[in-house]
Structure formats: C-alpha cells, structure tokens
Amino acid sequence: MFESQQLTGTQAEQYEQLLQQASALVHGENDKIANAANLSALVFHSLPDLNWVGFYFYDGNELVVGPFQGLPACVRIALGRGVCGTAAVTKQTQRIADVDAFPGHIPCDSASRSELVVPLYKGEQLVGVFDLDSPRLDRFNEVDQKNLEALADIFLGALK
Numbered sequence: 111m112f113e114s115q116q117l118t119g120t121q122a123e124q125y126e127q128l129l130q131q132a133s134a135l136v137h138g139e140n141d142k143i144a145n146a147a148n149l150s151a152l153v154f155h156s157l158p159d160l161n162w163v164g165f166y167f168y169d170g171n172e173l174v175v176g177p178f179q180g181l182p183a184c185v186r187i188a189l190g191r192g193v194c195g196t197a198a199v200t201k202q203t204q205r206i207a208d209v210d211a212f213p214g215h216i217p218c219d220s221a222s223r224s225e226l227v228v229p230l231y232k233g234e235q236l237v238g239v240f241d242l243d244s245p246r247l248d249r250f251n252e253v254d255q256k257n258l259e260a261l262a263d264i265f266l267g268a269l270k
C-alpha cells in the first residue's frame with residue numbers, strides 16, 4: 111500500500127519528496143486514468159491551500175475533464191478558452207496570480223483565486239492539461255511552477 115509521507119524542510123526539499131512519491135506512485139503503470147487519479151490525490155493532499163487539482167484530457171476536439179480532487183468542474187473546455195484552453199494552445203504553463211484579472215477565465219469553483227495550468231504534450235501530441243486552483247491569491251510561485259511541470263513530466267513519462 112502507498113504510504114504518503116508528510117513533506118518536510120524548505121519548499122524545494124518538500125517538492126523533492128513529492129516528486130519522489132509521484133515517481134513511486136506511477137512506477138510500472140502506464141494507465142492514463144489511474145495515474146492521473148493517483149497524482150491528483152497525491153498533490154491535493156500534500157500541498158496546502160488548494161481547492162482543485164486535476165486533469166483535462168484532449169479528445170481530439172476539446173478538453174474534457176478527467177480525474178480530479180475538489181468540487182465538480184466544467185466538463186468541456188474549448189481550445190483557446192479559459193486558462194486551461196490557453197495553456198493547451200500556447201504550450202506554455204499559465205501561472206495566474208489573480209484569476210479575476212485573466213480575461214476569459216472559466217470559474218468552476220467560486221473559491222478559486224489563483225491558478226496554475228501545465229500543458230501536457232507527448233512530443234507534438236496534445237494529451238491535455240494539469241490544473242491546480244487555490245483559494246489564495248498569488249498562491250503559486252516559480253518553485254511551484256518548476257516542480258509541478260516536473261510532476262507533469264513524470265505523468266507523461268509513464269504513458270505508453
């Protein structure tokens with residue numbers, strides 16, 4: 111059984127531990143849904159001040175909600191729409207300090223104040239996005255971004 115460990119030390123040290131746990135969790139498993147579900151749960155229960163953590167997957171036309179932790183969310187997001195659709199088309203992580211200042215932000219949980227969305231590309235192929243919401247303004251710093259991108263890479267690396 112997976113034992114999640116309390117993260118300790120500096121923010122960088124805590125992420126080192128979280129990434130080790132993420133690697134252990136997906137080790138030997140290439141099922142997209144299973145890994146997305148477990149990684150959402152791991153991150154949601156390990157990092158403070160999050161109200162939504164999860165995945166949207168590209169179905170060939172738009173983004174469709176996948177495994178997540180948090181309140182029920184919008185099911186479909188068109189490419190280019192919202193923070194998620196913007197991350198998908200720009201291929202750039204969107205680190206939004208204040209979602210109310212982002213034109214076109216799609217509110218799913220009214221508690222969300224800041225958001226980080228990492229685009230998921232396997233080579234040139236859009237897989238989806240990894241989305242984190244916080245009830246705290248400016249919740250995500252550069253260290254969060256770098257390490258959550260690394261966690262997204264662990265997810266992508268485990269795929270077939």
Ligand code: SME
Binds near residue numbers: 184187194222
């Ligand atoms: N806020 C996102 C929508 C997804 S929810 O946050 C879960 C967006 O603007 O794309």
